[in-house]
Every structure is written in C-alpha cells, then in structure tokens.
Amino acid sequence: MGKVTAREDFLFNQVYDFVLNRIECQEWNEHEKLPSIRQLAVELNIHRLTVLKAYKLLKKHNKIYVKDKVGYYVQAKETGIDKYINHPIVSAYAQKSSLSEIHQSQVENNFSQALIDPNLLPNHYLSDYVKKVFDLYPKLLATYSNVKGDDELRESLANYFILQYKTVISAENLLILSGAQQGIHLIAQTFIKPRDKVLFERPSYSAAIDIFRVRGAQILTVDITPDGYDLGQVEQLMRQHKPRLFYLNPTFHNPTGYTVPAAQRKELVQLAERYHCLLIEDDAYHDIYFDQKPPLPIYTYDTSGIVIYIRSFSKYISPGLRIATIICQPAVMNSLISVKALTDNGSPLLNQKIFLHYFTSARLQQHLDKLRIALQIRKEIMEEELASTTWQWNSPGGGLNLWVHLPDNQSTERLLNKAIGNSISFIPGHICDPIKAPSSWMRLSYSYINEKQIREGIKKLTQLTDY
Amino acid sequence: MGKVTAREDFLFNQVYDFVLNRIECQEWNEHEKLPSIRQLAVELNIHRLTVLKAYKLLKKHNKIYVKDKVGYYVQAKETGIDKYINHPIVSAYAQKSSLSEIHQSQVENNFSQALIDPNLLPNHYLSDYVKKVFDLYPKLLATYSNVKGDDELRESLANYFILQYKTVISAENLLILSGAQQGIHLIAQTFIKPRDKVLFERPSYSAAIDIFRVRGAQILTVDITPDGYDLGQVEQLMRQHKPRLFYLNPTFHNPTGYTVPAAQRKELVQLAERYHCLLIEDDAYHDIYFDQKPPLPIYTYDTSGIVIYIRSFSKYISPGLRIATIICQPAVMNSLISVKALTDNGSPLLNQKIFLHYFTSARLQQHLDKLRIALQIRKEIMEEELASTTWQWNSPGGGLNLWVHLPDNQSTERLLNKAIGNSISFIPGHICDPIKAPSSWMRLSYSYINEKQIREGIKKLTQLTDY
Numbered sequence: 001m002g003k004v005t006a007r008e009d010f011l012f013n014q015v016y017d018f019v020l021n022r023i024e025c026q027e028w029n030e031h032e033k034l035p036s037i038r039q040l041a042v043e044l045n046i047h048r049l050t051v052l053k054a055y056k057l058l059k060k061h062n063k064i065y066v067k068d069k070v071g072y073y074v075q076a077k078e079t080g081i082d083k084y085i086n087h088p089i090v091s092a093y094a095q096k097s098s099l100s101e102i103h104q105s106q107v108e109n110n111f112s113q114a115l116i117d118p119n120l121l122p123n124h125y126l127s128d129y130v131k132k133v134f135d136l137y138p139k140l141l142a143t144y145s146n147v148k149g150d151d152e153l154r155e156s157l158a159n160y161f162i163l164q165y166k167t168v169i170s171a172e173n174l175l176i177l178s179g180a181q182q183g184i185h186l187i188a189q190t191f192i193k194p195r196d197k198v199l200f201e202r203p204s205y206s207a208a209i210d211i212f213r214v215r216g217a218q219i220l221t222v223d224i225t226p227d228g229y230d231l232g233q234v235e236q237l238m239r240q241h242k243p244r245l246f247y248l249n250p251t252f253h254n255p256t257g258y259t260v261p262a263a264q265r266k267e268l269v270q271l272a273e274r275y276h277c278l279l280i281e282d283d284a285y286h287d288i289y290f291d292q293k294p295p296l297p298i299y300t301y302d303t304s305g306i307v308i309y310i311r312s313f314s315k316y317i318s319p320g321l322r323i324a325t326i327i328c329q330p331a332v333m334n335s336l337i338s339v340k341a342l343t344d345n346g347s348p349l350l351n352q353k354i355f356l357h358y359f360t361s362a363r364l365q366q367h368l369d370k371l372r373i374a375l376q377i378r379k380e381i382m383e384e385e386l387a388s389t390t391w392q393w394n395s396p397g398g399g400l401n402l403w404v405h406l407p408d409n410q411s412t413e414r415l416l417n418k419a420i421g422n423s424i425s426f427i428p429g430h431i432c433d434p435i436k437a438p439s440s441w442m443r444l445s446y447s448y449i450n451e452k453q454i455r456e457g458i459k460k461l462t463q464l465t466d467y
Numbered sequence: 468m469g470k471v472t473a474r475e476d477f478l479f480n481q482v483y484d485f486v487l488n489r490i491e492c493q494e495w496n497e498h499e500k501l502p503s504i505r506q507l508a509v510e511l512n513i514h515r516l517t518v519l520k521a522y523k524l525l526k527k528h529n530k531i532y533v534k535d536k537v538g539y540y541v542q543a544k545e546t547g548i549d550k551y552i553n554h555p556i557v558s559a560y561a562q563k564s565s566l567s568e569i570h571q572s573q574v575e576n577n578f579s580q581a582l583i584d585p586n587l588l589p590n591h592y593l594s595d596y597v598k599k600v601f602d603l604y605p606k607l608l609a610t611y612s613n614v615k616g617d618d619e620l621r622e623s624l625a626n627y628f629i630l631q632y633k634t635v636i637s638a639e640n641l642l643i644l645s646g647a648q649q650g651i652h653l654i655a656q657t658f659i660k661p662r663d664k665v666l667f668e669r670p671s672y673s674a675a676i677d678i679f680r681v682r683g684a685q686i687l688t689v690d691i692t693p694d695g696y697d698l699g700q701v702e703q704l705m706r707q708h709k710p711r712l713f714y715l716n717p718t719f720h721n722p723t724g725y726t727v728p729a730a731q732r733k734e735l736v737q738l739a740e741r742y743h744c745l746l747i748e749d750d751a752y753h754d755i756y757f758d759q760k761p762p763l764p765i766y767t768y769d770t771s772g773i774v775i776y777i778r779s780f781s782k783y784i785s786p787g788l789r790i791a792t793i794i795c796q797p798a799v800m801n802s803l804i805s806v807k808a809l810t811d812n813g814s815p816l817l818n819q820k821i822f823l824h825y826f827t828s829a830r831l832q833q834h835l836d837k838l839r840i841a842l843q844i845r846k847e848i849m850e851e852e853l854a855s856t857t858w859q860w861n862s863p864g865g866g867l868n869l870w871v872h873l874p875d876n877q878s879t880e881r882l883l884n885k886a887i888g889n890s891i892s893f894i895p896g897h898i899c900d901p902i903k904a905p906s907s908w909m910r911l912s913y914s915y916i917n918e919k920q921i922r923e924g925i926k927k928l929t930q931l932t933d934y
Contacts, residue, residue: 100614100808118609126608127601134594141593141785141821142585147567178645182811211809318608322815341567342678343810344649348789351815354608 011046014435015054018044023063023074027194027216034064034072099206102416105425109457112425113448114254114400116316120374122367126318126358133353145349147341149176149325153356157325160359165300173327175336178347180284180312180324184208184247187280187308188215190339191244199237199246201229203403203432203441205254205282208247217244219434224253226394228260231267238275245278251294252285255432255443256403257396262295269301277306284312287368289398290376305329308336314355316371317364323347323355375400378446378454385458400447405440410465412442418464424457478513481902482521485511490530490541494661494683501531501539566673566898572887576924579892580915581721581867583783587841589834593785593825600820612816614808616643616792620823624792627826632767640794642803645814647751647779647791651675651714654747654775655682657806658711666704666713668696670870670899670908672721672749675714686901691720693861695727698734705742712745718761719752722899722910723870724863729762736768744773751779754835756865757843772796781822783838784831790814790822842867845913845921852925867914872907877932879909885931891924 022028034040037055041048055072058064064072102112134140148154154171161169177183184207192198194216200209202221212219220241222234228250237243250260260268272279281298299309309327314320326336340346358364382402383395392405406412412428419426429439446454486507489495501507504522508515522539525531531539569579601607615621621638628636644650651674659665661683667676669688679686687708689701695717704710717727727735739746748765766776776794781787793803807813825831849869850862860871873879879895886892896906913921 115611116609118606121606121609123606123609127598127605130601131594131598134597138594139585139588139590141787142583142588142590143787144582145787178811178815181809185810207809207812214809320608320610320612320816322811342648342674342681343652344645344789345674348645348815348818349787350821351817354817 011050012053015040015044015046015051016057019054019058020063021213021216022194028074030074030076032074034074036071099427099431102420102425102427102431105420107420107425108423109453109460110425110448111444111446111457111461112427114443114445115319116371116375116400116447117449119450120371121316121318122358122363123318125363126354129358129361130354133357136357137353140350140353143349145176145346145352147337147346149174149347150349150352150356153352153359154325156356156360161327165296167300169327172330173333175326175328175333175340176347176352177310177324177326177340178344178351179314179322180282180310181207181211182343183310183324183326184280184282185211186326186336186339186343187245188212188217189343190335191278192217197241197243199234199241199243199277200434201248201253202434203255203429204247204434205249206427206431208282209432209434212247221434224256224258224260226258228258228264229268231264231271234268235271235275238271238277242275243277245280246272247280247282248298249282249284250298251283252288252396252399254284254399255401255427255429256394257399257401258394258403259294259397260298265295265298266301268298269306272306273304279307280310281307282310282312284310284315285399286311288316288372288375288400290372290379291397294398299327305332308332313359316368317355317358321351321355323351375447378451381451381454382444382446382458385455386462389462391462400445402444402446404442404444406442406465409440412439415442415461415464419461422460422464424461424464426461478517479520482507482511482513482518483524486521486525487530488680488683495541497541497543499541501541503538566894569883569887569892569894569898572892574887574892575890576920576927577892577915578911578913578924578928579894581910581912582786583838583842583867583914584916586917587838588783588785589825589830590785592830593821596825596828597821600824603824604820607817607820610816612643612813612819614804614813616641616814617816617819617823620819620826621792623823623827628794632763634767636794639797640800642793642795642800642807643814643819644777644791644793644807645811645818646781646789647749647777648674648678649810650777650791650793651747651749652678653793653803653806653810654712655679655684656810657802658745659684664708664710666701666708666710666744667901668715668720669901670722670896671714671901672716673894673898675749676899676901679714688901691723691725691727693723693725695725695731696735698731698738701735702738702742705738705744709742710744712747713739714747714749715765716749716751717765718750719755719863719866721751721866722868722894722896723861724866724868725861725870726761726864727765732762732765733768735765736773739773740771746774747777748774749777749779751777751782752866753778755783755839755842755867757839757846758864761865766794772799775799780826783835784822784825788818788822790818842914845918848918848921849911849913849925852922853929856929858929867912869911869913871909871911873909873932876907879906882909882928882931886928889927889931891928891931893928 028034037048037051040051055064059066063075065075067073151171153176154174157174158169158171161167188211192212192215196217197220198212198217199220199222201224220237220243222229222237252259268279279298283297286294297309299307310324312324314323390407393402406415413430416426416428427443429441430436432443433439495501504515504518507518522531526533530542532542534540618638620643621641624641625636625638628634655678659679659682663684664687665679665684666687666689668691687704687710689696689704719726746765750764753761764776766774777791779791781790857874858871860869873882880897883893883895894910896908897903899910900906
C-alpha cells in the first residue's frame with residue numbers, strides 16, 4: 001500500500017463527505033441537481049474520476065440519483081418520523097466521532113485525556129471555600145446571572161488582564177462562558193455561514209474542527225511548527241481565499257505544545273487587519289508554563305478589534321465549574337452577547353461566584369506554582385521513558401501534551417487499536433487533523449495520570465510498535 | 468389613528484425585516500438580485516405598494532440598490548473590521564430586544580419578571596445542603612460531566628417521570644440541559660434550517676420566538692385560548708404548510724396561563740404524526756398548580772417519538788443552578804447529544820449533583836406545597852386589586868402570570884412607558900407575539916414581588932390608563 005493509494009482514498013472520502021454534508025445540511029435540497037463531475041473536480045482541484053467514484057458510492061447509498069443520464073440529483077428523504085431523525089444536520093459528524101469512543105475506554109494508562117489529574121487540583125480547599133461563598137451570597141442559588149456574566153467577576157478578571165498584560169480593557173470587554181468550547185461555538189454561530197472559509201492550524205483542536213465543519217465552513221489549513229507559521233503562506237491564503245476567521249491556539253498549542261514566537265504575533269495581527277480576517281485566539285494553556293512565561297497573547301497587539309480572545313481558567317482550578325471568558329471589542333461583543341442570550345441566557349451564577357472567590361485569593365498562585373512543577377515532572381518522566389526509542393517530539397515549554405511521531409510513517413491509528421487492547425489510550429493524529437489524513441503523529445497527555453502510571457504506560461506502549 | 472394604518476405599518480415593518488433578515492443571514496448575498504416587487508407581494512400575500520415602500524426604505528438605509536432600473540440588488544458591505552461587526556447574523560433582532568431593557572429597569576413594582584421571589588426559595592436549606600454534597604463527592608469540582616448529563620441524576624429523574632406519569636422511559640431518554648432555553652436552542656440548531664416553517668402558539672414565549680427567528684425559520688401561528696387550540700386550524704396549517712415542528716407550552720402557558728385540555732392532547736399527537744410535525748412541549752410550570760393538578764404532559768400520549776419534551780425544574784428550586792431536561796426517543800436523542808457536545812460538552816456537574824440531592828429529598832415536596840400556596844395568595848391579591856377595573860383576564864389554574872386585556876384596545880406598549888416612569892414594569896403583549904403586532908394585552912407576573920408590593924403596584928398601575 002503505497003502513499004498514492006492512501007492519498008486517493010483520502011480525497012475520495014473528502015468528496016463523499018463534502019457532498020453528503022451539503023445534502024444533510026440541506027444546503028442542497030431534495031431533487032436539486034448536483035454540480036457536474038467536471039465542475040466539482042475543478043472546484044475541489046481534484047481528478048474527475050475521484051468525483052465520479054464518490055458520486056457512484058453516494059448513488060449506491062441512495063443519497064443521490066441519476067436522471068435521464070443528464071446528471072446527478074439529491075435523493076428525496078423517506079417520509080415519516082424517520083425523516084426528522086435520519087438526517088439531522090450533525091449526523092455525518094456524530095457518527096464519526098471516534099474521539100468520544102477513545103475517551104470512553106476504561107484504560108489503566110490514560111494518555112488521551114488532556115485534563116489535569118483531579119489529585120493535583122485544590123478540591124478540598126475549594127469545597128471548604130464554597131461554604132464561605134454561600135455565607136457571602138445567601139440567595140446565590142435563587143439568582144440568575146446576567147447574560148454577560150457576573151459584574152464582580154468580569155471586573156476582577158479585567159483587572160487581572162490589565163495587570164498581567166498592560167492592556168487597556170474593562171469589564172465591558174469580557175463575556176463569561178460556560179467553558180472555552182462554548183466560546184468557539186458562539187463565534188461560529190455569530191460569524192460563520194455555510195461555505196464560509198475559515199483558516200485552521202494543522203493540526204488543531206478537534207472540537208473546534210467539528211464545530212466549524214458542522215456549521216458548514218470550508219476549512220483551509222496552515223502548518224504549525226516549533227517555529228510558528230510560515231507567514232508567507234498565511235498571507236497567501238488570506239489574500240487568495242479571504243477566510244472569515246483564523247482559529248488559532250498559539251501558546252502551548254493543542255495538540256503539539258508549540259508556541260508561536262513573539263516576533264510573529266504582531267505581524268499576524270497586521271496580516272489579519274489587512275485581509276479582514278478575524279483572529280480567534282484560544283488560550284487555554286497560558287498559565288501552564290514550565291521554565292519561562294510564554295509571549296504575550298496575540299490580542300495584546302490588537303488595536304482595531306480584529307482579535308477575539310478566549311481564555312479558559314477552570315481547567316487548572318476546577319474543570320467542574322466550567323468558567324472561561326472572551327475578550328473582544330464592544331461591537332463584536334454586542335453580537336456575541338445576543339447569541340449567548342439565545343443560547344443559554346447566561347452561565348450559572350453559582351459557578352461564577354465560586355470561581356471568583358478562589359481566583360482572587362492568594363491560594364491561586366500557590367496552587368499554580370505547585371501545579372507547574374508537578375506537570376513538568378510528569379512531562380520529564382514521559383520523555384525519559386521515550387528517550388530510548390526512535391520516536392520523535394519537540395519538548396514543549398508548557399501545556400499538557402507531547403506530540404510524538406512514530407518512525408517509518410507507522411500509523412498511530414493502528415497503534416491505538418493495539419494500545420486499547422493493552423489498556424492504554426492516546427489520541428491518534430488524524431483526529432487533530434482538520435483534513436483527517438492518515439497520520440504517524442499522536443498526542444500523549446502527561447497531565448491525567450500519575451508518575452508511576454506514566455512510566456508503566458509508556459514502557460508498554462513503546463513495545464507495541466513493529467520493532 | 469385607525470386600525471387600518473396600524474396594520475399597514477405593521478406589514479411594512481414585516482417586509483422590511485423579512486428582507487433585512489435574509490441579507491444579514493447572507494441567505495441573499497452581495498449583488499444578488501432581490502425578488503421583484505410583484506413576486507414578493509405574491510409570496511407574502513400583501514399589496515405591492517407595501518413591498519415598494521419597504522424596498523425604498525431599505526435603499527435609503529443603503530441595504531439594497533437599484534441597477535439599470537431593472538431591479539433591486541443586495542448592497543455590498545463596507546470593508547474593514549466593520550464588515551464583521553455591523554452585519555452579524557443576529558443584529559436585526561439584537562437591536563430590537565426591548566425585553567432585556569424592560570428587565571433592566573430598576574422598578575419598585577416588578578410585574579415583568581416571571582421568576583419566583585428569591586424569598587420563597589429554599590436558599591438557606593440548599594446552602595447547607597451543598598456542603599453535604601461536597602462530602603459525598605470530594606472531587607466534584609475537578610470532574611466534568613458526561614455530555615448527556617450525570618447518570619445518577621438522569622436515573623433519578625427517569626424514575627420520577629415513571630412514577631408521576633406511568634410512562635415507560637429510562638435514563639437513556641434524558642438529556643440534562645443548562646436551563647430549558649438551552650433545550651429550545653439545541654432543537655432549533657438540530658432540526659431547523661433557514662426558511663423552514665415552524666408553528667407557534669400566539670402568543671408565545673418570547674425567547675423561543677427569537678431563537679427560531681434568528682435561525683431563519685418562517686413562523687406560522689395558531690391562537691391559544693382558555694379552551695386550547697382550534698384543532699381544525701392546526702390541521703389545516705400542518706397540511707398546507709408542512710411545518711417542521713410546533714413549539715408549544717400547553718400547561719399554564721406563558722404568557723397566558725391557559726392549559727390545553729386533556730381531550731385535545733391525544734388528538735394533537737395524532738395530527739403531529741399524520742403530518743410529520745415534531746411537537747416541542749415546553750413544560751416549565753407543570754408543578755406550579757393551585758387547586759388541581761394539570762392534565763398529563765402531551766409526551767405521555769406519544770408512541771412514535773414525535774414529541775420532544777422539555778421540563779424545567781430549577782425555576783422553583785434554585786434558578787441559579789440552571790437545570791432542565793429533555794425527554795425524547797433514542798434516534799432524536801443521538802442528534803441532540805451531538806449538538807450538545809459541540810455547544811458546551813455537557814452541563815457543569817456541580818450544579819447537577821446539588822440539584823439531584825435536593826430533588827431526591829423529602830424537602831422538595833414540602834417546599835412545593837408551601838410555594839403553591841404562597842403563589843396562589845399572590846395571584847388572588849393581584850386579582851382582587853384588578854377586580855374594580857374593566858380590565859379582563861382568565862384566572863389561571865397555575866403558573867406565574869396573569870394575561871390581562873385593557874379596555875377599548877388601549878396599547879399596552881404606551882401604558883408601559885407611563886408605568887416605567889412610575890416605577891412599575893410588566894411585559895406588553897407585542898413582545899410575546901410571534902408576529903409582533905400592536906397589542907392591548909399584557910403579562911403581569913405575580914411571582915416576583917411580595918403581597919404588599921403587588922397591591923401597591925396594581926393600584927398605581929390601574930390609575931395610569933386613560934380613564
């Protein structure tokens with residue numbers, strides 16, 4: 001099985017998905033004519049035979065039909081209740097979500113969860129703390145938050161950002177979210193319509209990929225490397241395709257751990273302004289650095305409002321609280337607030353108040369200092385165990401993951417099958433790939449299990465490859 | 468100002484919004500030709516002059532332009548960052564949301580909030596309770612919920628529904644939501660695409676109206692009366708327009724307080740099955756009855772999976788927790804879970820566990836018994852104060868609101884302006900109207916302020932009308 005076959009197969013799958021997605025999103029309606037084979041081949045820049053092959057399989061699966069030998073048409077749906085059930089907008093992706101399957105495997109050595117080991121979190125202290133929060137706000141459970149989020153929390157976070165990054169913002173620039181993922185979803189709903197182009201790093205965060213694909217976006221990619229991006233390529237993509245936004249995770253990037261250097265950050269903002277491309281900066285790992293602090297967030301270079309910044313906090317304090325924030329300029333904010341109001345009418349106040357009181361306590365910094373050391377130790381143990389192999393990775397300066405390459409282009413998907421059988425889990429690279437190509441990369445999270453489990457798990461895992 | 472002018476103005480506004488909405492949703496793209504005046508007049512069943520008037524104003528507002536006297540075209544957007552800011556999908560609705568303005572007015576006599584007075588909620592008891600919850604689950608704050616919701620909570624709720632309504636369901640039929648509104652939003656995202664038709668009661672819940680309108684749905688209405696619906700009309704609408712779903716709130720309906728009689732419920736399910744129209748039953752007030760329990764929920768008559776049931780709980784226990792559930796059949800459930808996973812990846816576990824432990828305690832029924840009496844007393848006081856006027860309403864058997872009609876078609880919107888000036892708030896009828904027509908109805912909530920404030924407020928309010 002050479003490389004060529006794999007690529008053809010891959011393209012064929014892409015065309016199949018492309019068409020099916022448009023039918024399921026009802027962008028192409030029942031009995032509507034599909035683009036001709038020639039048209040689609042040109043549009044997607046692929047061989048006509050690949051389109052033909054995809055159309056034939058779609059016909060076999062009763063998704064499209066041929067009429068009078070003139071062309072292909074969208075098949076009508078069955079009637080009855082099934083009509084509503086078998087082709088909702090999301091089904092194509094839902095059925096393919098192997099990520100949740102991986103997370104559901106009960107394994108001894110879990111390298112798939114990019115979550116912090118609950119044993120490293122301040123649970124006991126927080127539980128006591130909650131009691132004080134109720135004394136402070138006796139009617140807390142009876143009260144809705146406003147849509148933007150609790151005023152006290154937004155002011156406190158604004159002050160934090162002003163101190164940390166010397167930027168001029170106020171509570172009015174902040175919108176409280178029930179987790180960072182909600183922020184990505186709000187942005188997709190607010191700014192993206194089907195066929196809009198969006199730029200992604202390759203690889204990227206799989207939930208973000210799913211959110212934009214389900215929204216019907218067409219995804220362009222730029223590689224992220226230990227040195228950041230090829231900005232020439234970014235500019236070319238922006239100029240040629242006019243993407244509506246660039247979703248990026250420039251600091252201890254998930255899954256790679258790479259950090260875009262400070263020098264590129266300012267330039268990126270200039271490019272975004274020039275080509276009117278919103279930058280969605282997802283900054284989940286900013287505080288999880290090891291030896292030195294990361295560069296300032298990209299939004300600190302923004303003067304025109306082109307950057308929307310998503311900052312997650314609860315991950316390293318209390319994932320159960322689900323607290324994150326967006327920072328953006330007022331005009332963008334008004335739109336996002338409207339969508340947030342429709343989505344859930346505001347995050348629960350209880351969670352915001354608990355978070356607020358821990359966030360403003362001296363305990364937070366003490367906890368973070370300890371947590372960074374604990375995670376660095378775990379990372380180093382994982383690297384020690386991997387040192388004797390020919391596997392390759394770039395040692396990250398922060399974050400929760402190693403992004404590791406198998407030698408000889410071995411498939412990490414294949415390795416995962418063996419691994420699960422040996423009670424080990426990790427994330428194979430294709431899940432983090434916006435175009436879902438076969439991959440020899442994998443994400444190994446060192447954050448979720450303890451030192452002993454890491455050593456054992458890596459020892460077992462490295463023995464599962466072919467040599 | 469006669470009725471005719473008001474109607475013309477109303478239709479004109481509808482056309483203006485119809486066109487602007489399609490441009491802002493980018494259903495109609497830049498430089499695309501608009502339907503001719505004649506076409507649109509036929510499609511919307513209105514006079515051509517009304518369309519012309521709307522097109523002219525849109526042209527004046529630089530939303531459309533005329534080319535070669537042949538027709539109207541969509542204006543290109545400005546470039547620059549404004550491009551992203553001034554025409555997000557939601558702006559048309561966001562700018563009109565007068566509801567949040569009303570809620571934000573700081574008034575002494577608040578009849579606009581359909582929320583339960585925090586003084587009637589078990590805050591103190593719950594706060595103590597929270598401490599026990601942390602003893603039970605020491606790592607609660609460090610744990611994510613799964614997407615469907617906490618297993619223990621879903622099982623407990625399933626058992627509750629089985630006992631209450633003798634229906635055969637299990638935890639697998641339940642999806643936990645961060646508030647009922649999130650459920651409506653998930654359903655709209657999963658099943659509705661632009662131009663899909665949806666059926667609404669008239670009047671209805673304003674947030675639901677906004678959610679479906681922003682999604683681009685075309686809204687049909689059927690009146691809800693103290694006797695329920697005209698089922699002949701419902702059938703005709705279903706047959707003629709094939710709406711994809713019917714959003715309904717049949718028990719102590721918001722805003723009217725009316726309840727659809729048991730006899731109509733089964734028939735409604737049969738109609739829905741015949742015409743393949745999902746029924747979205749929003750049941751927020753089921754437990755807030757006064758003298759007798761309401762009829763069984765419509766979903767209990769469902770055998771084919773055509774009903775999606777949304778049940779809110781936290782409203783009368785702890786609004787701050789934001790806990791509600793969907794009940795539906797597995798095939799629908801799988802789609803909703805996928806969308807929930809993209810939206811927020813699951814509701815916070817903390818809130819679910821706190822709710823669970825109160826929900827399963829004996830305290831809940833004691834609290835509800837007391838709460839029903841307290842709300843009934845407040846309702847009766849409001850009715851006493853209104854008894855001396857010529858205002859009209861149907862005394863509701865439950866819920867939080869009176870739906871009151873002013874004599875001589877006086878506008879409640881006009882009354883509201885005076886009321887706010889006198890530190891009184893309520894919801895004027897047009898906000899609850901899916902087609903936003905001028906109205907002489909208003910919603911007066913008796914749930915949020917105490918007996919004394921209700922008496923004073925109604926006394927003041929009734930003196931503000933013209934006689």
